[in-house]
Ligand code: SF4
């Protein structure tokens with residue numbers, strides 16, 4: 001379906017053309033996510049550049065299409081700003097969530113969010129619910145747990161459970177200490193996810209993961225792994241920057257589409273149990 | 287939901303996927319009456335598979351004392367409570383399985399244990415039912431009871447873990463029916479931890495995926511029984527494969543015990559998973575308790591087991607338990623000997639029905655010494 005893209009539609013319309021030399025940002029409700037152009041992508045949620053990007057607010061819907069379904073509304077809305085530089089774009093996602101959940105424990109689910117774009121920006125759109133066969137979507141997924149690791153939290157049991165006692169791990173046996181290759185081999189023997197290169201297992205250098213999907217349940221590693229993320233919790237909620245390259249086939253005159261999802265860890269939201277949007281127009285400032 | 291046939295409840299039931307039975311189904315029989323809760327099995331598994339980071343609390347094999355022992359805490363009681371009172375009608379289960387009782391928006395009726403539920407692997411150990419009055423230990427039979435329940439993953443025909451995973455990260459191997467979590471695909475959603483009624487999938491918080499018993503498949507592929515079986519001091523376990531009831535073969539030891547003699551029963555068949563670890567129920571625990579745990583066949587199973595003393599085939603087959611590391615897909619009895627055979631009917635092991643008895647008096651005439659060291 002050819003989709004006519006709407007440009008900036010404001011109830012009050014203060015139009016910006018260049019970040020950094022313009023007056024205060026618009027405060028009215030937008031209908032599109034509108035990217036403003038900057039020289040450099042902001043990496044930090046508190047970067048002043050965000051003040052120059054219009055804020056788009058959208059309600060979130062429970063994921064009620066596939067089991068397990070989210071039946072209750074948790075996060076009600078998300079606020080989004082977008083800044084592009086060259087062939088990359090950064091989004092700042094903000095939502096209310098007073099509890100900070102960044103532990104990866106047995107019963108703990110981390111707060112998380114994701115952005116989704118069509119793998120190819122073309123008029124025919126994939127299904128908004130994680131794409132469809134033959135029409136993939138690209139997803140960048142951020143979690144508070146990975147952010148905490150990137151910010152310096154250790155990855156041992158005692159970093160999660162300071163009172164834990166561990167007798168011995170086989171890979172730490174004295175004879176292996178002088179042979180890192182043998183030590184690694186023994187470690188991988190007890191950690192097949194590591195051995196198979198599952199991103200969930202780390203090592204973690206970024207707080208985001210690049211994924212591709214062709215429908216619910218098909219999420220897998222994306223073709224590129226260059227997205228970046230940075231999240232901050234301010235006591236009332238999260239402010240998370242996710243940056244990535246613009247989708248293949250991006251045409252600034254035509255724009256594309258974007259969708260968002262948010263998970264609240266304290267409500268045991270994970271995987272399909274999430275709040276999400278449908279497709280939303282993603283446009284570049286005129 | 288598809289309609290599938292579950293012979294353990296004697297009827298069709300709803301399941302997330304259509305019926306698709308493997309070429310062979312891994313199965314096992316545990317004789318509860320012989321378990322001494324030494325936890326050799328637990329340690330055998332622990333040292334073989336779960337000594338890595340984040341696996342500290344994982345017990346793919348555990349042994350708990352019933353009625354008060356659990357790992358994790360109240361794993362069975364909690365789900366039975368959620369399911370509510372249900373009925374058997376003879377051999378047919380009239381109640382709801384956990385697939386049929388799933389709440390709106392869910393695939394399976396389940397619950398996720400809290401961390402502290404895994405903190406006491408031995409809670410209830412050796413606690414018996416009821417209180418003991420003074421002098422009760424002089425009464426025979428004892429009025430109080432408990433028994434040891436050794437548990438691994440049941441490699442179910444209709445696994446709840448597999449049904450619950452929205453990513454299809456859990457699969458059942460077509461060649462042997464072993465249920466595995468794909469460690470490349472798992473994203474740690476823990477739907478399987480919530481769904482498995484036996485609580486035999488464990489989340490690894492340091493790795494971010496969920497992990498479970500693999501039925502020691504690298505051993506099975508080489509014709510060997512799993513680690514927790516061959517290290518069992520009480521020789522309570524036998525691994526093999528099970529046929530559908532209508533295809534039962536008397537020469538297959540598992541088929542013989544489960545389908546032909548009906549002396550070994552699945553754990554909580556009413557949950558609807560067609561679990562493939564079968565238990566010879568403890569003969570001294572109250573039947574109503576066992577009925578809830580092993581289904582309507584329990585009284586007959588105990589009767590059959592008690593008759594083994596006069597039943598050379600049944601007693602003979604039970605002597606094969608723990609007699610070889612190799613899987614014995616076939617067996618036969620020849621007089622006072624039971625023989626474990628491979629697929630080609632070649633002998634693997636030969637065990638006497640009766641151990642020879644040697645009487646050794648307290649005094650050795652030949653050496654003129656006392657054989658005991660106490661006067
Ligand atoms: S016992 Fe639990 S983990 Fe094992 S196959 Fe059955 S449902 Fe899955």
Ligand code: SF4
Pocket residue numbers: 330331332334335346347438439498499500501502512513514515
């Ligand atoms: S079968 Fe193997 S993996 Fe499973 S509990 Fe026993 S030793 Fe552990």
